[in-house]
Amino acid sequence: MNKICELFGIKYPIIQGGMIWCSGWELASAVSNAGGLGLIGAGSMHPEILRDHIRKTQKATDKVFGVNLPLLYPQIDELIQIIIEEKLPVVFTSAGNPAKYTSHLKAHGIKVAHVIANKKFALKCVDAGVDAIVAEGFEAGGHNGFEETTTMTLIPLIRNTVDIPLIAAGGIACGKSMLAAMALGADGVQVGSRFVASIESSAHVNFKQKVIEAKEGDTELMLKKIVPVRLLKNTFYQEIKSLENERAGISQLIGHLGKGRAKKGMFEGDLTEGELEIGQVSANIDSILSVAEIVRNMIEEYREQLKRLPQF
């Protein structure tokens, strides 16, 4: 049996990326109902909002689902307490050291996956005892690694370094790329951008529309001086670009970012001044579909493509 399906008790090894402002209870429950693993993106939620989303997801599906937890979140201890109280079975952690919370979560029977973008952190994950690693390539949306290693290069590198279950992320939005990820040595895939452009995602409709209109070259990895983040090009992006071209310092960049930019862009639909985080693969996405259709299409294309692979 597939290691990721076995680990989480799911039908298909398709993990929905837990993305801020885009993945609430509707998306998470729809993905779990479709046979994948839905994740509530806690990074944009106050603790009691998270509890509410967990309870709504529990009502909307009898399948397993989890929470994505960026470890830099200021109220992290409160979020973890809620996750334990609500008896969530799965947590995906990111943006931090996996050594910090893994054993605590595991002591409560929670399966832990951690997101990394290089070999060093893959090894840290193994030391920390995580159950699975998500290895995320340069093409992924949102926060990203400094090395700029792409999925094609990263997955074989990590596969040849660690033995634990491995989930590929970055550039995966169709059955072809899912199959490619498995060929590279992954046991499963994490899909972000494709689920942003779903009916059930909590992204603002303006943002969803912008995602399906995006073409190649319409995203860029920015803010490399702080934490690299892949942005869809808009006025806000241009402002950051200008500041970076003028060699603005970190404090000036943080000052311009201000607060609430991501909410403004992705949740409130301000396509001009909001921060729009999305993957390069948005260039390959041209329709807003239901989660059920997305998963069905992905599995069908996977099957067809698998049959087409030549033997030598």
Next chain:
Amino acid sequence: MNKICELFGIKYPIIQGGMIWCSGWELASAVSNAGGLGLIGAGSMHPEILRDHIRKTQKATDKVFGVNLPLLYPQIDELIQIIIEEKLPVVFTSAGNPAKYTSHLKAHGIKVAHVIANKKFALKCVDAGVDAIVAEGFEAGGHNGFEETTTMTLIPLIRNTVDIPLIAAGGIACGKSMLAAMALGADGVQVGSRFVASIESSAHVNFKQKVIEAKEGDTELMLKKIVPVRLLKNTFYQEIKSLENERAGISQLIGHLGKGRAKKGMFEGDLTEGELEIGQVSANIDSILSVAEIVRNMIEEYREQLKRLPQF
């Protein structure tokens, strides 16, 4: 039968990237003898040197081989004349408009493939009547596209745009990544960095050693103001990086580049002041092997990995 094998009359759809200073007659003939398609990298050759390499390759193999021709080469017409005189069956063109020479080459019975990094040029290739497209991702070594689209994103995008035979390039150095490229919809792969670190490549041994020592994050896409090129980090790279950070103009950058940097680095082995072009996947390469071993390992790993792919 596989389209690329059929088109070129080869056993495995493995094309050796025609790389300046690294791919002379020894590499090209070794790859063709191993069942792939060897390409002489004409971009670093004076016309009569190219003729010499063609004749030596003809002596060293009875298999088909070709030439890679960067269209920006100053003595391009002389090179093309030699290719026609020597009755070469295959030309891979890059760095230019495929409309310019394709029909001329095809009128002489030559099969033409052209290297692109975006959809616009893929469509131009179809209009120009090329026989195959090489789609090259951001992770590839040497010259690269402005859009920074990775192989994982680019191949399905191009596959869904054009029907002609498609060769994936960028990040492919093992059987896993070869299989992944085919899963993404490619009919074949172009392999560069892995063949640089072969016994038969004409790269200086210092450079080969540096390639196998390279770790993740050791290459970066530079000179985006002129033509993006992926470089291995060394003193020369640091100098370019400093100039770019100081917002140097194009003429200043070109002035610093000067002449002969690539030869100095890759052919003469000056790892300090020379230009070292290599792919991100150098992080995954840790041995200098014979071409026969490289191809054999790649095909063996491809077969093993194909058997391992899960069905859903």
